[in-house]
Amino acid sequence: MAFSKKVYSLIAAAVTAAALFIGIYICHWHEAEPAWTFAFYLDGSGNLLIEQQRNLREIIQGSRMLERANVVVYLDRGTAPAAPMIHAWKGKRIFHVSGTYSEILSHPVTPALPLSVERPRFTGMLLKGLAADEAHLFERHYVLESGRYVLKEKGPAPEEEQAMVAALQKSGYLFSEDTFTQTVSTESISRFFSLVRDNYPARHYAFFIAGHGVGWSSLRSMQPSSEKAITQQLNKSFYADAIKKGLIHNEPEILCLDLCLMADLETLYQLRQSAAYLVLGQGPMPAGGQDYRYLFQRITAESASRPEAMARAIFASSTYALDKSKLNSAITLIGTGPGIDAFITGFVDMIMAEGAQRIAELQKDTYTRLPRWGGQAHEMIDLKSFIEAVRAETGISGPDTSAFVLSAHSTSKKASGLSIYYPQDAKTFLANRDEYAGLDFNEATGERWLEILDLKHGRGCP
Amino acid sequence: MRLLSIIFVCTMIVGCSSDSSDDLAVLLASNPGSGLTYSSIADDMRECAPDLGSSAITLWEDGDNGWSGHVTYGVLKKHFDSTSGSESIYATVLLVDETLSAVVENMSLSAWESQGEWSGGGWDVTHELVDGNVTLPSIFGGGVVSDFENYLTISGTVDESQYDSYFHYKQAGDDGIEKILYRFENAVDNECGAIYATRNSSTEDITVWIASHKAPGAIPADGSVHENDEFRCLLYFEGNIEAQSFKFKLKTDAATGWAFWGGGSTASDDDYIAVRGTDEADSQTYANDGGGVTDDSADTTYVVLTFGDMKDDAYDGGGYPKNGTAANLAAETDSSVGYIDLGDENCLYADIAAVQAFKYPEEKSELGFADN
Structure with missing residues (x-):
């Protein structure tokens, strides 16, 4: 063999060996990194406390067989009325689910420096709001590795660490014992899911929020509970914009909202960039959300799966819980891809083709109004019934939801999976109009739907 | 057959490939628990009766x-x-479920099988294996149960209040009948409660007695103004999980005495439920004499509706509520009316005297606690 051929052969062998080595290294690196992080944000500060305590227990029990995954839970017990619980506490606590029930509850997660922060979050969130000297401390003690700013092994001195934690608490990035924050707030949502992403990284994230829900409207967010004579508690409800803002820079692949009344067109459009997949309930959901033990059975079977398969497993678990509860409602699995924008284009085209005036004059009885499930449910109509009514009246084929509705499951004759705002009462509409006008959906439709609502309630063209 | 409510779960570790041995070690270390789990009583009740609950x-x-x-x-x-x-109707049971599931799941198998004391998670627990007669609280009729097997006292500070609980338990053995007697007291809030529940794993029948008493002292005199935050209640519930049917009767000190009874099925939205009651069940507030309840009169009103109607906002009431007169009840066509018709085999009350004899607890001693 010629000398040059020998050299080429040696180089080729070296390159092959290096590739194999890198391949093995990458393979091991991927094996070391959990495939999924599941994070649960449970609001028990109102009348769902007992149900949320139970959810925590179900999550701990259900996740025992889960491998290569992180499970993190936030539970707000509010003022903690008589709801006995081991390791009782007031207010919020965060738990990394690893160990027995008792061990987990006796070791809540405490605010600390993030172990590592994704690059865009480091610059776009963590450093934001810090003074220059504080930011400098972070830049000094974190090093960029594979797209994440990692806390250096030789960490800051104790007094520096204290100053850094204090700076993050002051800026609102970290939870602080000294500052009360409502669980239903952008700030608290953001803090929790930041903590999750900073300390429990994985290839994929699935976030769950459980509590009260009211869709896109913040106006009904604060309501007293039903108890009249015995106790009076204030229930605060999640709404679309608070969730959207709380998830900026923290977007998971899957967002499951175990909240009532979230599957409406306005809410899903508001949340279209918050996750790749949304699991939403159109009507009432079981009091405590879903059966989390059953959820983990489904999740465990899919633990190595790609996001869509995992989203379908979570959706199946949600529908199981709905069926078991015997409630009349519907649950929808949304894929937040370009299909939503295509639908909006078709939706606007339909209105333009027929004219807002004509649609506003269509016989309102042909639309299926949602039952008085609470919140503003009775101010909503079923989207499918609306499109079908317009189609029957005008012959226009109208837009198709199948491009983004991956699956829907209904136990109600009046709900097929998605709603749209269509209030009957002018007074209610006027009270909500300003907020509605500020929704992303209104902007995306060029205010066409709002124009219909204005015409319907005698406001004429704005 | 339905699983026993407290079951010993053998955690089975299935085969893992060699490169997951580290994960296996972590799994074993982090899950050394006994595998004891507790099956919710409230869930069983909700299998039979409606739960309109949602956020x-x-x-x-x-x-x-x-x-x-x-x-x-x-x-x-x-x-x-x-x-x-x-x-x-689920409130007290949910509280009991919460405590029992947390305690049971923190017990080791050996602790469950032997007597002793242990502390964990903020609770101090004593466990005795019992063999002998246990007298039920007088509010539940004071009967004697002779086959309880376990007795736990559970004490702890919860939300700055001292909770003391007393729990008798019989597993569903050869006879398939599980029995639970649970009493709790929170002295700071002047609150106590008691539950006596049975579950038959063969027939799928459940029975639940529930008594609540929240008041700082003796019951006010007849005719007194209602005291805020006080609450006294007695509830009896029967259900069949397989048939998804239920019947119940309850009496509370709300309004001028609150009496309410009925039953039905939740197996499908087309199944019927009948309920009847009054918010003037007593001759005067706190009289607890049932003097406001009469049969064949307008003193009580009732509703018969389907489970689907109960969940449907558009349901117009179908002409209900109607007065509880014999003529009205006789004119009902659905058999569910039996649940509210005194003397019917499905009704928990044989006659008006039985309604009047069903009284909420006036004193804590009726639940087995010393009066203030």
């Missing part, structure tokens, strides 16, 4: 009649919603 239903708007299923403070909503607070 939205609390916001339902006022309607124009107090029986309406969608009215915020409506009768149906008040009793058949897990989130309605103390007046829900």
Whole structure:
């Protein structure tokens, strides 16, 4: 063999060996990194406390067989009325689910420096709001590795660490014992899911929020509970914009909202960039959300799966819980891809083709109004019934939801999976109009739907 | 056959490939628990009876009649919603479920099989294996149960209040009948409660007695103004999990005495439920004499509706509520009326005297606690 051929052969062998080595290294690196992080944000500060305590227990029990995954839970017990619980506490606590029930509850997660922060979050969130000297401390003690700013092994001195934690608490990035924050707030949502992403990284994230829900409207967010004579508690409800803002820079692949009344067109459009997949309930959901033990059975079977398969497993678990509860409602699995924008284009085209005036004059009885499930449910109509009514009246084929509705499951004759705002009462509409006008959906439709609502309630063209 | 409610779960570790041995070690270290789990009584009740509970239903708007299923403070909503607070038929049971499941799941198998004391998670627990007669609280009739097997006392500080609980238990053995007697007291809040429940794993029948007493001292004199935050209640519930049917009767000190009874099925939205009652069950507030309840009169009103109607906001009431007269009841066509017709085999009351004899606990001693 010629000398040059020998050299080429040696180089080729070296390159092959290096590739194999890198391949093995990458393979091991991927094996070391959990495939999924599941994070649960449970609001028990109102009348769902007992149900949320139970959810925590179900999550701990259900996740025992889960491998290569992180499970993190936030539970707000509010003022903690008589709801006995081991390791009782007031207010919020965060738990990394690893160990027995008792061990987990006796070791809540405490605010600390993030172990590592994704690059865009480091610059776009963590450093934001810090003074220059504080930011400098972070830049000094974190090093960029594979797209994440990692806390250096030789960490800051104790007094520096204290100053850094204090700076993050002051800026609102970290939870602080000294500052009360409502669980239903952008700030608290953001803090929790930041903590999750900073300390429990994985290839994929699935976030769950459980509590009260009211869709896109913040106006009904604060309501007293039903108890009249015995106790009076204030229930605060999640709404679309608070969730959207709380998830900026923290977007998971899957967002499951175990909240009532979230599957409406306005809410899903508001949340279209918050996750790749949304699991939403159109009507009432079981009091405590879903059966989390059953959820983990489904999740465990899919633990190595790609996001869509995992989203379908979570959706199946949600529908199981709905069926078991015997409630009349519907649950929808949304894929937040370009299909939503295509639908909006078709939706606007339909209105333009027929004219807002004509649609506003269509016989309102042909639309299926949602039952008085609470919140503003009775101010909503079923989207499918609306499109079908317009189609029957005008012959226009109208837009198709199948491009983004991956699956829907209904136990109600009046709900097929998605709603749209269509209030009957002018007074209610006027009270909500300003907020509605500020929704992303209104902007995306060029205010066409709002124009219909204005015409319907005698406001004429704005 | 239904699983026993407290079951010993053998955690089975399935085969793992060699490169997951580290994960296996972590799994074993982090899950050394006994595998004891507790099956919720409230869930069993909710298998049989409606639970209108949801995170939205609390916001339902006022309607124009107090029986309406969608009215915020409506009768149906008040009793058949897990989130309605103390007046829900599930409220006390949910509290008991919460404590028992947390305690049982923190017990080791050996602790369950032997007597002793242990502390964990903020609770101090003593465990005795019992063999002998246990007398039920007088509010439950004072009968004797001779086959309880376990007795636990559970003490701890919860939310700055001292909770003391007393739990007798019989597993569903050869006879398939599980028995639970649970009493708890929170002296700081002047609150105590008791539950006696049985579950038959063969027939799928459940029975639940529930008594609540929240008051700082003796019951006020007859005719007194109602005291805020005080609450006294007695509830008896029967259900069949397989048939998804139920019947119940309850009496509380709300209004001028609150009596409410009935039953039905939740197997499908087309199945019927019948309920009857009054908010003037007593001759005067706190009299607890049932003097306001008569048969064949307008003293009580009732509703017969399907499970689907109960959840449907558009349901117009179908002409209900109606007065509880013999003529009205006789004219009902659905057999569910039997649940509210005194003397019917499905009704838990044989006659008006039985209604009047069903009284809420006036003193804590009726639940087995010393009076203040």
